[in-house]
Amino acid sequence: MKIALLGYGKMGKVIERIALERGHEIVLRKGSQDSFDGLENADVAIDFSVPSSAVLNISTCFNSGVPVICGTTGWLEHYDEMVALCNEKNESFIYGSNFSLGVNIFFELNEYLAKMMANLKQYNVSMEEIHHTQKLDAPSGTAISLANGIIKNTSYENWTLDDAKGHEIHIEAKRIENIPGTHSIFYDSNVDQIEIKHTAHSREGFALGAVVAAEWIIGKKGVFTMKDVLFSENRE
Template sequence: MKIALLGYGKMGKVIEKVALERNHEIVLKKGRNDNYDGLENADIAIDFSIPTSAVANISACFERNIPVISGTTGWLEDYDKMVALCGEKNGSFIYGSNFSLGVNVFFELNDYLAKMMANLKQYNVSMEEIHHTQKLDAPSGTAISLANGIIKNTNYAKWTLEKASASEIHIEAKRIENIPGTHSVYYDSEVDQIEIKHTAHTREGFALGSVVAAEWLFGKKGVFTMKDVLGI
């Protein structure tokens, strides 16, 4: 495939490496201040940019009938607009808060554990996420996805970065140099603690997942998720 990289920071460079290793061609490397010249030559676009660029990048793809994979987080107040535009333009779209194949298994584990813990009122749930200092949004999109998975399956109402009430999930967001991404979910009672945790060792897991998603999306129409890609 001919791939356009929308966002050419650290993640974009790792995606480029993985894509080339899988025999794809990179036809556009768009930085923050670059235009979209050459996007029309792509078979598919992969957007790992910044929150303020994501909507413009995704829209540019739909306007040019280019399928798009977006792993940029921090812009989801406009997600429904992008889904509507995808439908209007008969486009192809996958958004993922995390494209790591392991994290998407972790999402399923988190949902399953939340269902089992829902009626055990003696446990309080909390979360911690740790990322590199260049990450612009907090909490991470992955942490929000995990929290929403818990909320969907329990009586918790929302998440918060502040001190939590009984109906809230506290998320501790930490920024530490050179940490690709660590997410922990804790269920604490007076007598014990249950913890599930995913630790990314490198960015290559995110890059591989995004390229695998692009390979899967190519030739399809509609809005999909990593659950579709992985068949889970």
């Protein structure tokens, strides 16, 4: 499989190493100032760039007939626009706020717990996310996905970084050096607390998930999620 890497920072370099270990070829390594030369040779593009580059990267790929795996967060106001372009060009697309296989299991656990807690009004839910100091957006895309999973299954209506009011979920976003990513969800009552937590030990899990998603999407058309990849019978 020939891969175009859109974004060649720390994450891009880890993806490159894992892709090469799995027998793939890198045909484009694009930093923020580089051209798209070589994209025409790619079977798939993996975008871990920055919010200001994501829309151009994704649209260029679709217009060039290249499917996209995108793990860049902070650009989702344009998500529907990119989905429409994907469908117009009969291409394939997976956006994930987090490509770690463990985190995607955590997403499912989060929704299951939210359904169980939905009618237990004595519990208030809150969240905490911790990332490295280079992370540009807050809260993280993963935290937003987790919050939306709770909102979908409960009477909560929104999330906030400020003090929660009414049907809001408070998210505390912390930035600490050398923390790949930790997400915790708390259900607090007067008598106890229930907590579920995912801790990433390195970027390896995110990178492996992105490469696995790239392998999975070859030959498919449409817009998918990591849930499709995670529960597919042909996933390695």
